[in-house]
Amino acid sequence: MRPVTRGLVGLAVFLLIWEVVGRSGITERRFLPPPSDVLGSLGEILVDGKFQSDVVATVLALVVSVAIAVLIAVPLGLLLGSFPVARHATRAVVEFLRPIPSVAFIPLAVVMLGVGPETKITLAVYAAVWPILFNTIYALDEVEDLHLETARAFGYSRVRTILSISLPSAVPFVLTGVRLASSIGLVVLISTEMIAGGRLGIGTFINVAREGAGRMDLLLAATVVAGAIGYLVNAAFDVAQRRWVSWSSLTRSAS
Amino acid sequence: MPTMLEVSGLGHTYKTKDGVHNAIGDVSFTVNAGELVCVVGPSGCGKSTLLRTISGLITPTVGEVLLHGDPVRGVPADLAVVFQDYSRSLFPWLSVQRNVEFPLRTRVSARAERRERAREALEWVGLSAAGGKYPWQLSGGMQQRVAIARALASRPSLLLMDEPFASVDAQTRFELEDLLLRVRAEHDSTVLLVTHDIDESVYLGDRVLVLSKSPGSITTDLDVNLPDERDQITTRASSEFVELRSEVARLLHGGEPATRPSPSVPDTAANDRFLAAERAETHSTSDT
Ligand SMILES: Nc1ncnc2c1ncn2[C@@H]1O[C@H](COP(=O)(O)OP(=O)(O)O)[C@@H](O)[C@H]1O
Numbered sequence: 001m002r003p004v005t006r007g008l009v010g011l012a013v014f015l016l017i018w019e020v021v022g023r024s025g026i027t028e029r030r031f032l033p034p035p036s037d038v039l040g041s042l043g044e045i046l047v048d049g050k051f052q053s054d055v056v057a058t059v060l061a062l063v064v065s066v067a068i069a070v071l072i073a074v075p076l077g078l079l080l081g082s083f084p085v086a087r088h089a090t091r092a093v094v095e096f097l098r099p100i101p102s103v104a105f106i107p108l109a110v111v112m113l114g115v116g117p118e119t120k121i122t123l124a125v126y127a128a129v130w131p132i133l134f135n136t137i138y139a140l141d142e143v144e145d146l147h148l149e150t151a152r153a154f155g156y157s158r159v160r161t162i163l164s165i166s167l168p169s170a171v172p173f174v175l176t177g178v179r180l181a182s183s184i185g186l187v188v189l190i191s192t193e194m195i196a197g198g199r200l201g202i203g204t205f206i207n208v209a210r211e212g213a214g215r216m217d218l219l220l221a222a223t224v225v226a227g228a229i230g231y232l233v234n235a236a237f238d239v240a241q242r243r244w245v246s247w248s249s250l251t252r253s254a255s
Numbered sequence: 256m257p258t259m260l261e262v263s264g265l266g267h268t269y270k271t272k273d274g275v276h277n278a279i280g281d282v283s284f285t286v287n288a289g290e291l292v293c294v295v296g297p298s299g300c301g302k303s304t305l306l307r308t309i310s311g312l313i314t315p316t317v318g319e320v321l322l323h324g325d326p327v328r329g330v331p332a333d334l335a336v337v338f339q340d341y342s343r344s345l346f347p348w349l350s351v352q353r354n355v356e357f358p359l360r361t362r363v364s365a366r367a368e369r370r371e372r373a374r375e376a377l378e379w380v381g382l383s384a385a386g387g388k389y390p391w392q393l394s395g396g397m398q399q400r401v402a403i404a405r406a407l408a409s410r411p412s413l414l415l416m417d418e419p420f421a422s423v424d425a426q427t428r429f430e431l432e433d434l435l436l437r438v439r440a441e442h443d444s445t446v447l448l449v450t451h452d453i454d455e456s457v458y459l460g461d462r463v464l465v466l467s468k469s470p471g472s473i474t475t476d477l478d479v480n481l482p483d484e485r486d487q488i489t490t491r492a493s494s495e496f497v498e499l500r501s502e503v504a505r506l507l508h509g510g511e512p513a514t515r516p517s518p519s520v521p522d523t524a525a526n527d528r529f530l531a532a533e534r535a536e537t538h539s540t541s542d543t
């Protein structure tokens with residue numbers, strides 16, 4: 001079986017079990033509506049203007065967060081990866097901050113920034129910086145010595161070598177980092193929307209569906225949409241990696 | 256002929272975790288403009304170290320390198336290096352054309368001129384059609400030709416080559432050797448090439464410098480009195496060639512330089528033993 005077929009079969013089996021359990025009466029249908037109910041609700045919310053603006057708000061926040069994270073993490077990664085002194089000097093701070101989940105900062109962020117979009121974006125940026133930063137630093141350790149030496153033999157300065165050798169060599173790893181950052185960023189955005197409220201966002205919609213109306217079907221439908229966004233973002237990066245940095249996998253598998 | 260390169264009393268000691276390692280002992284020689292000089296020596300005798308010190312990539316512990324009479328400090332602008340490992344020395348994210356333009360980016364400011372000179376260098380190595388391809392789309396031999404074109408594009412006054420043909424198959428090696436001879440004849444290049452292959456050193460060189468085992472030092476400076484026009488079949492079969500390679504093999508095994516210009520009985524058995532040992536060593540190192 002091809003991987004796609006296998007994936008679809010797995011999904012179908014999962015949905016079937018859920019449908020049977022949902023309809024069997026083991027659980028209350030109101031709390032665990034079967035997929036057929038959720039599908040109906042999904043069709044309902046997809047044409048709902050309010051939900052559409054929630055989705056746009058979350059996706060826009062994701063794009064902005066990941067863009068800011070790239071602008072912070074890539075230059076920082078190049079700096080820390082190229083100059084061991086800088087890396088040693090910052091190690092303690094980095095090792096202290098890294099394990100703290102960004103949702104732990106939600107109360108602090110709300111107090112400092114309020115409940116506007118800047119709060120969730122700040123937290124998502126914080127979460128998204130790490131995978132990009134670490135992938136960039138790791139990538140610089142993996143830069144082919146002979147490439148660096150070749151640049152030096154042709155009279156390239158240190159800075160010029162970083163820009164014309166280290167940076168392009170790092171792109172495949174950076175893309176992997178951005179891919180991870182996008183998934184993590186989406187989770188943080190929706191979590192923050194759910195916990196801190198705010199006016200727009202998929203998380204806000206889920207919150208309202210749960211607390212106000214107790215509509216589990218709407219909640220699950222919105223969750224499916226969030227999952228689909230995550231899936232599409234991941235697939236987009238897959239295509240980008242295959243198209244732009246095919247040289248990386250090709251050269252690596254050849255060696 | 257004016258002196259291009261003058262190496263005097265050169266030695267290098269690496270500092271490693273478990274002490275120091277003396278890679279080259281005491282090396283002195285000169286290369287005149289327009290010459291192709293081969294340095295031949297067993298694996299690990301310090302050939303790469305020698306080239307790296309001459310190119311200014313590492314600073315020698317002792318001794319001096321003069322290029323056009325000027326001491327080499329840092330990497331001189333009119334020098335180019337071709338490394339053995341073409342697959343790791345070309346940049347996979349750049350097209351062949353861009354790879355060849357690479358050394359020109361710091362030296363030629365006009366984009367159009369860079370492009371033209373890279374195109375020209377690709378023509379010299381017979382790769383005019385491959386400019387738009389990527390290195391990983393080419394065979395090993397073609398990749399090494401790109402590396403040679405890249406080195407030539409900057410029109411260096413001295414071309415350094417570190418076992419440039421050691422990682423290609425025999426047929427391709429012959430082609431590349433002839434390509435090098437043709438290109439250097441057309442452009443009057445000065446080339447210093449290191450190799451562990453005795454036959455290659457004799458086939459290519461105007462002179463052969465024999466390096467002793469580690470720490471390397473030059474034991475003999477041998478003139479190759481073969482005609483300038485060389486041919487893979489007839490040259491290699493000629494008695495002059497056979498005698499020279501036997502002489503080099505003998506010297507590599509610690510023999511004294513012959514008092515007469517060439518020994519009467521070629522010691523081919525010693526040469527073959529040496530080559531076999533060399534092959535075994537290169538394979539074991541390239542596998543790791
Ligand atoms: N960077 C280094 N640090 C320590 N030892 C080295 C280094 N590079 C080479 N060597 C050692 O120096 C010796 C000569 O190496 P090299 O110049 O590469 O020889 P060759 O090119 O003739 O095979 C070898 O024994 C090698 O292990």
Ligand SMILES: [Mg+2]
Nearest residue numbers: 302303417418
């Ligand atoms: Mg070597």
